[in-house]
Amino acid sequence: SLAVATRTIGGDPRAGIDASERAFAVAGELGIERPTLALGYRGLARFYLGDMDGLDDVREAAELGAARGEGRDAGLTFHNLIMFEHVARGPAAALDARGRAAGFARERGLTEMWTLARMGGLDSMLDLGDLDDALLIATELEEQAEALSSGYILLYTRAWLLRAWAHRGELQRVEAAAAWLEPAARETGAPEDLVAGIAACAIGLCADGHHEAS
Numbered sequence: 001s002l003a004v005a006t007r008t009i010g011g012d013p014r015a016g017i018d019a020s021e022r023a024f025a026v027a028g029e030l031g032i033e034r035p036t037l038a039l040g041y042r043g044l045a046r047f048y049l050g051d052m053d054g055l056d057d058v059r060e061a062a063e064l065g066a067a068r069g070e071g072r073d074a075g076l077t078f079h080n081l082i083m084f085e086h087v088a089r090g091p092a093a094a095l096d097a098r099g100r101a102a103g104f105a106r107e108r109g110l111t112e113m114w115t116l117a118r119m120g121g122l123d124s125m126l127d128l129g130d131l132d133d134a135l136l137i138a139t140e141l142e143e144q145a146e147a148l149s150s151g152y153i154l155l156y157t158r159a160w161l162l163r164a165w166a167h168r169g170e171l172q173r174v175e176a177a178a179a180w181l182e183p184a185a186r187e188t189g190a191p192e193d194l195v196a197g198i199a200a201c202a203i204g205l206c207a208d209g210h211h212e213a214s
Contacts, residue, residue, distance in 0.1 A: 001037035001041070004016050005037055008042075008048065010191075011191060013046070013049050014045070014049065016044075017049075019038075020042035023035055033064070033068070034064075036062075036064060036073045037073050037076070039061035040061035040065075040076075040077035040080060042054070043057025043058035043080075047084055052088055055084050058080055062074060062077040062081045062100075071108060071110055071113075072110065072113065075104065075105050075117075076113070078100065078101035078105075078113070078117065079113070079117060079120050082094050082097045082117065083120060091128050092124070092128070094121065098118070101113070101117035102117040104117075105117055111148065112148055115141060115144050118140075118141060119141050119153055119157055119160075121137075122137065122160045126160075134164065135161075138164065155184055155197060156196060158181055158184075159196050159199075162181060162203075162204045165204065166203055166204040171207065174205065174207065175205070178200075178201040178204055178205055181201055182197060182201050184197065185201075
């Protein structure tokens with residue numbers, strides 16, 4: 001399962017799909033069900049290759065993980081489901097997925113997964129015009145991420161806050177956030193973090209008149 005996730009996130013979704021088939025074959029030999037992470041990340045790999053039906057794999061993996069009483073693996077899969085529902089079916093579908101993800105995490109006492117689910121809904125709230133409530137949640141998430149020592153949640157929450165402040169014209173906040181976000185995104189070494197961080201900085205700094213940031 002880890003190989004599926006690593007190859008998919010690392011930019012080689014075809015290798016991720018190949019690794020998922022091997023994981024499913026091993027599971028079949030052992031007489032166990034398909035692993036949640038392998039199924040979920042196969043869905044992401046299919047999605048990255050333009051196969052929108054990959055969303056069905058992610059959705060199935062999240063529901064299977066919840067039904068099997070899993071913890072973090074199911075929580076991470078729910079988080080991925082929120083993001084890809086947004087892309088495939090829009091913000092309302094993503095918020096519905098967020099509700100299921102948050103409920104799952106809350107029932108099992110998974111504080112980090114509950115925080116992750118709340119973060120996953122921020123873009124959808126912004127798209128639906130619920131900016132004020134989203135800003136309140138993001139401010140809470142920033143504090144919770146620091147308390148949890150979760151660099152991932154902190155980075156993505158601040159990336160969202162930077163874009164939201166640019167939308168509201170709060171340009172002093174934009175510059176301060178960008179000064180923190182760009183080196184933080186580069187430091188992780190993960191391509192997806194770099195894209196999220198640099199893209200947010202470019203949006204915010206262009207709004208502040210720094211057109212070279214584009």
